[in-house]
Amino acid sequence: MERKLIFLDIDGTILVPGEGIRQTVQDGLSRARSRGHQVFICTGRSWSSLPEELKDMELDGIIASAGSDIWIHGQNIYRTALEKELLLKACDILNKLEAIYMLEGFEQVYIAEKGRKILLGEEPVPEDNPEIIRWKDFFQRRKKVQDLKEWKPGQVLIPKISFMLWDKEKAERLCETVSEDFYVALFQQKSRNFFNGELISKTANKGTAILMTARFLKENLRNTIAFGDSMNDYQMIEQAACGVAMGNGDEGLKRIADQVCESVEEDGVIRELKRMALI
Numbered sequence: 292m293e294r295k296l297i298f299l300d301i302d303g304t305i306l307v308p309g310e311g312i313r314q315t316v317q318d319g320l321s322r323a324r325s326r327g328h329q330v331f332i333c334t335g336r337s338w339s340s341l342p343e344e345l346k347d348m349e350l351d352g353i354i355a356s357a358g359s360d361i362w363i364h365g366q367n368i369y370r371t372a373l374e375k376e377l378l379l380k381a382c383d384i385l386n387k388l389e390a391i392y393m394l395e396g397f398e399q400v401y402i403a404e405k406g407r408k409i410l411l412g413e414e415p416v417p418e419d420n421p422e423i424i425r426w427k428d429f430f431q432r433r434k435k436v437q438d439l440k441e442w443k444p445g446q447v448l449i450p451k452i453s454f455m456l457w458d459k460e461k462a463e464r465l466c467e468t469v470s471e472d473f474y475v476a477l478f479q480q481k482s483r484n485f486f487n488g489e490l491i492s493k494t495a496n497k498g499t500a501i502l503m504t505a506r507f508l509k510e511n512l513r514n515t516i517a518f519g520d521s522m523n524d525y526q527m528i529e530q531a532a533c534g535v536a537m538g539n540g541d542e543g544l545k546r547i548a549d550q551v552c553e554s555v556e557e558d559g560v561i562r563e564l565k566r567m568a569l570i
Contacts, residue, residue, distance in 0.1 A: 295569060296508070296515045297323060298333040298354070298501055298527060299560065301342065302425070303520035304537055307555050312344040319561035321349055322570040331504065333358070333497050335451065335476075335489055335523045337395040339435045357476075357491045357523055358500035359450035360397060368507050370397070371495050372448035377472050379444060381452055381490055384468050388461045392454040393426075394442060399435050401442040406455070423455070452490040462486035476523035479541040489523050498526025516567070518552070518560050519544065535563055 297320075299305050305320075306312050320330050329351040334341070337356045345353070352363035361369040378394065382403075385392045391406035408414040410423070410430050430436055442449075452473075456462045466475050473490040497519075505512050517524070517531035520540035528534030528548050536548035537559050545551050553559035564570045 292568070293514050294510070295323075295328045296501075296505060296510055297328055297330045297564070297569075298497075298504075298515065298517040298531065299330065300497075300519040300521070300524050300527070301332060301334045301336060301345075303539060303555055304518050304524075305555065305560055306342060306344070308425070311342065312348070313558065315558055316561055317344075317348055319558075319564060319570050323564060324349060324351070326569065328569055329508070331363075333500060333517070333519075333524075333527055335453075335491075335497075337397055337400070337451065339396065339398050339400055352504065354497065354500045354504070356395065356397065356450040357489060358496040358498070358526075359492060361500055361503060363504060363507060369500075369503055371492070372450045373452075373492055375445045378449055378452070380472070381469055382439075384465065385452075385454055388456060388458075388465055390454045390456050390461070390465070392452055394439065394449045395451045395453060396442075396447055396449050399437055399447065401437050401439045401447075401449075403439045407436075407438065450492065450495070453487070454490065455485070455487040457484055457486075459483070459486070474526075476521065476525070478521050478523075479543075491523060496526045497524060498530035501527060501530045518563070520555065535560075 305316050324330055331352040331354060332350060333354040335357040354361050359371050391409060392403055394401040410426050474493050476491055477488040501515055505515060513532045515531040516533045517527045518535045519528050520537040522541050522543060524544060528544060534548045535550045535552050536545040538554035552563035
């Protein structure tokens with residue numbers, strides 16, 4: 292069997308909310324590597340917000356910041372950021388829409404005052420949900436978070452923006468206003484009033500990262516497999532020779548996927564790799 296390059300999103304793909312990355316998943320991925328396949332994390336998270344569990348995992352590379360930061364076998368082969376003018380424009384729009392938003396740098400996260408107060412528990416939120424809980428947990432455990440006022444445009448590079456909104460009309464207005472400059476990844480939520488997502492570069496995403504990784508390793512794209520659950524995985528699922536959407540994934544992602552596996556709670560990635568006879 293030809294060696295496969297396996298690309299994995301983290302949240303909702305191999306990391307169970309509130310539980311972390313299970314040992315069964317780590318063991319399964321280790322078995323894949325022992326058979327000669329290569330395993331890569333491909334996440335929207337920046338280096339500053341990667342989960343601690345990754346330190347204990349044997350990996351061949353990490354693609355962070357939604358494809359803007361590529362590390363293979365310990366070597367940083369690619370790093371890029373959003374243009375200063377686009378960032379300032381996006382910040383102005385998000386401020387007018389009263390959004391919570393974060394500029395996710397490679398080593399630091401910068402957050403506007405309103406978001407900081409809500410995520411630190413100083414102000415109430417309309418409703419809690421997994422995304423807010425995840426960011427609250429991040430703020431409590433990490434120190435690489437600064438006030439947006441500390442950000443120095445043009446000096447501190449920012450590859451991605453994360454946002455939250457509590458109004459459907461505002462979410463639609465955001466998409467209409469910034470879609471020319473960014474790929475807008477809106478995440479599926481149970482609440483009809485809560486919207487969160489990411490503003491991602493149109494030229495550096497998880498799909499382009501798969502291409503660059505395959506070229507760097509001199510591997511054929513036909514040997515690429517990708518697993519994801521949300522709309523920031525769209526280009527990755529579309530680009531890989533075999534794109535697999537999680538059972539708990541966004542319906543829009545499932546429509547373009549080659550296959551749909553079980554949910555993250557059911558260790559869907561490991562079950563699918565077994566069906567592929569890779570482990």
